[in-house]
Amino acid sequence: MRISLNAAVGMGGPQTVPHAVEEVAGAADNGLAAAWLPQMPPWAGIAGWDALTVAAVAGAAVPGIGLGTSVVVAQTRHPLTLAGQALTVQSAVGNRLTLGIGVSQAPVIEPTFGYPFERPVRYLREYLEVLLPALAGEPVEHKGEALIANGQLTFPGVTAPPVVLAALGPQMLRLAGELTEGTVTLWTGVRTISEHITPRITAAAETAGRPQPRVIVGSLVCVTDDPDSARALAAERFAGAGQLPSYGAMLEIEGVASAVDVILVGTEEQIAADLRRYEEAGASELIAVLFGTAEDQARTMRFLSAINN
Template sequence: MRIGIAVGDLRRGVAAEELVRQVRSAAERGLSGVWSSQAFGWDALTALAVAGAQVPGIELGTAVVPVPQRHPLVLAGQALSVQAATGNRLTLGIGAGISMMVTDMYGLPADRPATRMREYLSILRPLLRGEAVSHQGDTLTAVGQVGVAGATPPPVLLAALAPAMLRLAGELADGTVTWMTGPQTLADHIVPSVTKAAEAAGRSAPRVVAGLLVSVTNDEQGVRNRVAEQFSLAGQVPEYRAVLDRERAAGPQDVVIVGTENQVERQIRRLEDAGVTDFFAAPFGGPEEQDRTIEVITALAEAEHHRS
């Protein structure tokens, strides 16, 4: 299992210099990749272009870019621009977005998410390959072509929790990327579903990238309380409520990886046993807590490197 780390706003609001420092630190520590989320701060793709252009050698992933507010022609141009700026190291993680935010914030439709995503991927993948598209469908119209010199098509991962999205992740994407999804759900639902879909489509084994909050601490309950407070929305929206219910978790506080060094290591190893191919940790807490967590993540990544 490859081990990476979240950078940018998921850890805390950062200036450009700190963002670059986080990516450089991850590369120097030998972590497999850095993963940038899309929320209400840094644009995830811009963040990776800014930092990745200054730090060579490490995978740069989005986890994830919601696509309803980005037309496939726009996203293809953005992704290929990042590829050109960073030596083709991008892994493009995309998702349907949280329906409440899509409708309330952007005034966009969020019904039939799997139907919309199937159409979106059928346009995006050819565009990333530099092919022209002429598509008039039920949910999208796209006519045009994108070309960026020196850019190659990035792998595409689809954020998927529901069965229909997991089938799409195996059939039309290169795998899936999850957030706040516990080990039992990964083992019993996510991994077998996306793997079966890839096999049925005659595709190679999919990547399963799992992201979770991680905190190495002697105050486990205190961390869980803070996670419950800071990430309370995730426990309420239907998209995350469904996957938390599968894990029999009351909220995000029940799927955080937390405890002493040995306890955290055992919990991360459980993800590998579940079939996760890539794990990225989002260190939680203040600077000292994050530093302690990063040391454990680094040691695990080194151990994985020696095993491979």
Template sequence: MTLDEHDGPDALPRLTDDLRRANDDGFASAWMSHIFGMDALTALAVAGARVPDIEVGTAVVPTFPRHPAALAQQARTTALATGPGRLTLGVGLSHRVIVEDFYGYSFKRPLRHMDEYLSVLLPLLEGRPASFSGETVQAQIRLTGPCESRVPVLLAALGPKMLRLAAERTEGTVLWMTGPATVRDHVVPVITAAAQAAGRPAPRVVCILPVGVTSDPESAYARAATAFRAYGTLPSYRAMIDREGVAGPADLALIGDEDTVAAQLDGLAKAGVTDFVALGFLTGADAVRTRAFLTSLVT
């Protein structure tokens, strides 16, 4: 289950209520995006400290705007707040337009950047010092704060080189705007083979997609087309949409009645998705119906 982005002075209490409801409904995990709203790790530290048991994850924190040591320090603090074994840190490159136009950083050599970034981030998350000097990242640092347990990392990966890096260095990948055929024929074969070659455990494949249970699929599709239109213009997602053989992001949304959406979820599981994360996008009675259906699956 994804956690909604909230605005206003009561944003954190509302987020905490959402997390508590997800936990009470029986969901195994709740995931928060990190775009231009609340800082995901800070928000999860607050909410997760007040709601026990449920896994909390970021999907995903962009790497370019912060040094890996700073991110490791924040993630370890969040893990301390939420308790051992509850936080999963999803990281990703973001997109050229955001990194260069919004933040003013260079997006050159993204694969090298991520490989070098992980060379600092991962040892620090394990409680070890980081000593690394690369082309894009340098660090000679040891964190002194408590580190009760290792913080697992997932890498947002779509292309084959990034998927192999995810398999070789992290626990797996977290996907967005990636359909079942692409998961089955591209993501899972590449990441699984790379993990096997590296002698690592089977990777986790976390798949996030919009879900809408409704008796009016045409209206839901139109809403999805409007809500997710921007993702069809970003090259990395566009490549996955084209690979899937569909026209746009709305075609990847799981839309229909309960039986239709259940069949789509079954297809994703058979494709190799280990964790499905639903992003609700409908309102009113259909939002209630969608939530009830998803809750029925886990209870």
């Protein structure tokens, strides 16, 4: 299983772009597979840097390491616009980008952006019917229920980035397996990956004649001898995550009450065992969000570096 870092999350508060680049450089220096950049919502107290712009800046400064977005919200950008931006970044970073996209959730989209959150699977299917050929440089002529798009993008020497979806529900997992390279998840425990995510997306990929899909698991990770304090810190910031519908459904499958119940906290031996269980469940990559004290975060990075190399 590949080990990557979710950079620029801003666990300690708003960050600058140079600080985000430092985190990507740290991931590269420690031999991690990739650095993923989140597209944070435009809420007070959060540095809502544009994920693709940060990926371009970081990729230009830091060679070698893979880069990804986890995830760009589809409703906020027309698929031709997103394709052009992603291909621009892909050119800047030497074809190291994975484009993660998703539709977010109604309690985020409707009050924040004012867009109706209706039939998200249909919307994202249409979105991909425009985005994927546009990324490949093919002409697009699309007039659907949700989207209209006409155009063609030409980027010499640029390879279309692989696309993964933030797919959790059955229909979205089917769509991800049929049309993309996989899913990137958050707040999903081992049982959920094993019994829900992996079998559904794999079956969809097999039916569509596609390769084994990527199952990318995002999780808070803290190597520590004081797990109670680490969990209290996580609960202070993230306990409400389970109230969002999609995440709440995943926690129900897992059989736990809170998002904090699926984070990875403990000694090196405990977390190594957790990662083995994730891999056995079908996870192909872990995106680690480091948290805890500065000492705990440094210890966690050393551990992740050791198991990834």
